[in-house]
Amino acid sequence: MNDSMNHREKNPVYISFCTQKGGAGKSVFTTLAASYLHYEKGYNVAVIDCDYPQWSIHKMRKREAEQLQANTFYRRKAEVLFQKLNKPAYPVVPFVPEKAMARVSEFLASESERYDLVLFDLPGTVNNESVVEILFHMDYLFIPVMTSRIHMESTLPFIISIHEMITMNPKVRLKSIHPFWNRMTGKEKQELFSYYEKAIYGLGISIMQTRIPQSVRYDREQSIGGSDCLFLSTIFPPDRPLLKGSHWDIFMDELLLIL
Numbered sequence: 001m002n003d004s005m006n007h008r009e010k011n012p013v014y015i016s017f018c019t020q021k022g023g024a025g026k027s028v029f030t031t032l033a034a035s036y037l038h039y040e041k042g043y044n045v046a047v048i049d050c051d052y053p054q055w056s057i058h059k060m061r062k063r064e065a066e067q068l069q070a071n072t073f074y075r076r077k078a079e080v081l082f083q084k085l086n087k088p089a090y091p092v093v094p095f096v097p098e099k100a101m102a103r104v105s106e107f108l109a110s111e112s113e114r115y116d117l118v119l120f121d122l123p124g125t126v127n128n129e130s131v132v133e134i135l136f137h138m139d140y141l142f143i144p145v146m147t148s149r150i151h152m153e154s155t156l157p158f159i160i161s162i163h164e165m166i167t168m169n170p171k172v173r174l175k176s177i178h179p180f181w182n183r184m185t186g187k188e189k190q191e192l193f194s195y196y197e198k199a200i201y202g203l204g205i206s207i208m209q210t211r212i213p214q215s216v217r218y219d220r221e222q223s224i225g226g227s228d229c230l231f232l233s234t235i236f237p238p239d240r241p242l243l244k245g246s247h248w249d250i251f252m253d254e255l256l257l258i259l
Contacts, residue, residue: 012046012108013259014138014173016120020158025144025182027056030121031234036252038090039081039237043116045090047234048104050097050134051121058094061234068235078235089235097123097130101137117259126158136165136172140258144182144212145200147192155179156199163203178258180208180251210251 017029030047038045049058068075082088095103100120108115120138122131135141141162145155162177179200200207229239231246243249 012115012118014118015140016122016138017142018122019144020126020154027051027121028232030119031057031232032248034090034119035233035237037117044113046115046118047090047092048118048120049092049094050100051123052096055094057121058092061092064233064235092234097128097134100134136174138174140175141177143177143179145179146183147188147196152196160203163205178208181211183214184211185214208254210247210254212247215246
């Protein structure tokens with residue numbers, strides 16, 4: 001993270017993983033980023049879940065908290081983690097998009113904790129005035145992209161429209177947008193890959209260097225009765241055996257250089 005945003009910054013940095021359509025894994029990325037930065041990197045993080053009515057991250061937190069009561073292994077794992085960190089799990093606060101920004105200000109003002117980063121999870125579609133307003137209250141947007149034509153037919157115009165709004169309205173809070181390749185299999189058609197990269201770079205937008213591979217680990221939550229390694233959790237960071245080969249740690253290092 002650069003010098004402009006350190007742990008003592010008065011105002012937290014607002015970021016969001018967002019797409020034009022649902023199904024791109026934005027809630028997964030939001031959860032992974034929050035957990036990695038809060039538990040592994042030492043930042044104080046809050047998550048604002050605006051993905052109404054799903055509120056999937058908020059529901060995951062409730063589900064995990066209940067599972068801790070029933071699973072001795074994970075409960076002990078949590079005790080060890082929080083003793084080591086000397087701080088609690090990050091808050092996951094659900095708001096409807098229409099009231100989100102006002103409620104976030106109230107929430108931050110009421111908290112004794114100072115947050116370095118606030119991550120916003122948004123609805124699957126941005127065809128909503130309230131969601132668009134939230135987007136332009138962010139500091140940075142991270143946009144997962146895939147090489148499929150269907151995906152790009154919605155994502156590329158979305159990237160263009162956001163970029164144009166930033167260019168035309170220099171006073172908005174949103175500083176920059178950062179597309180990154182997602183669900184890479186290594187079998188992508190090179191001509192499609194090159195075409196989309198050229199189109200994005202042609203806008204003056206840089207694509208992040210780290211590519212996220214297609215992997216089932218990105219959906220791996222804690223089990224009710226087992227003691228499996230975890231990747232996706234609001235209470236734990238990704239376990240190191242699953243982190244290896246995921247590119248997530250590399251992606252997070254690249255993201256921190258942007259903030």
